[in-house]
Every structure is written in C-alpha cells, then in structure tokens.
Amino acid sequence: MEVITVKTSRRIQMIDITAEVESVVRKSGIQNGIVVVFIPHTTAAITVNENADPSVKHDLEEFSKELVPHNWRWTHGEGNSDSHFKSSMFGPSLTLIVENGRIALGTWQGIIFAEFDGPRTRKVWIQVIGA
Ligand code: ZN
Numbered sequence: 001m002e003v004i005t006v007k008t009s010r011r012i013q014m015i016d017i018t019a020e021v022e023s024v025v026r027k028s029g030i031q032n033g034i035v036v037v038f039i040p041h042t043t044a045a046i047t048v049n050e051n052a053d054p055s056v057k058h059d060l061e062e063f064s065k066e067l068v069p070h071n072w073r074w075t076h077g078e079g080n081s082d083s084h085f086k087s088s089m090f091g092p093s094l095t096l097i098v099e100n101g102r103i104a105l106g107t108w109q110g111i112i113f114a115e116f117d118g119p120r121t122r123k124v125w126i127q128v129i130g131a
Pocket of ligand 1: 076078081
C-alpha cells in the first residue's frame with residue numbers, strides 16, 4: 001500500500017489529487033488492473049467529478065454546506081457532525097480501472113479529495129492490483 005499526504009487549507013475543500021494517484025499507479029509498474037483509493041478519516045471523503053472547470057468543485061463545496069448545515073440539532077459533542085455526515089454522503093473509497101499503466105477516467109473526470117473538517121493534514125491510502 002502507498003500513502004500520500006494531502007494538506008487542506010479550508011474547512012470544506014475539494015482538491016484534485018488525480019496526478020498524485022496517477023503517480024502511484026506509474027510507480028507500481030502495473031499495466032492493467034484496478035486501483036483502490038481509500039480515505040482513512042471520518043470527516044473527509046473521495047469522489048470523481050469534473051476537474052476541468054474549477055466552478056464545479058466550488059459548487060460542490062458550497063452546496064454541501066447548504067445541504068448539511070454546520071448548525072443543526074446534532075448530538076455529537078465534537079461539533080463536527082455535519083463533517084461526519086458529509087463524509088458518509090460522498091463515501092470513503094474508489095475503485096478505478098487501470099489500463100495501459102493509466103487510470104481510465106472520462107475526459108472531464110478527476111479524482112477529488114473532499115475535506116469536510118479542515119484545515120488538516122490528511123492521508124490517502126492507495127493499493128494498485130494487477131489483473
Ligand atoms: Zn467528530
């Protein structure tokens with residue numbers, strides 16, 4: 001397993017980590033198979049979405065705040081229940097196809113790390129498995 005570090009700078013923040021994950025796949029030498037990307041945190045997540053127009057990441061950040069408000073009737077004492085909820089909404093892992101040494105993604109797709117309780121230093125666990 002490879003581990004990469006992501007430093008976030010805002011409470012809610014979408015960060016494109018496609019290049020970092022591609023680099024792990026390249027280093028593995030595996031040409032065809034799958035790559036599993038897992039987030040070992042309860043207030044962050046991972047997703048695939050558009051990485052061409054930055055307004056998409058901005059909208060994901062802003063609407064997630066509206067959809068799951070920080071101030072609600074949460075009971076969890078740490079004051080970050082909205083972060084836990086957002087983390088579960090987006091999910092902790094991705095399984096992607098590796099083909100000819102590259103991650104198979106649609107033209108506009110990128111791998112996006114979703115921070116929901118930043119700023120923090122986060123880990124991303126990556127395992128590349130040959131077919
Ligand atoms: Zn908590």
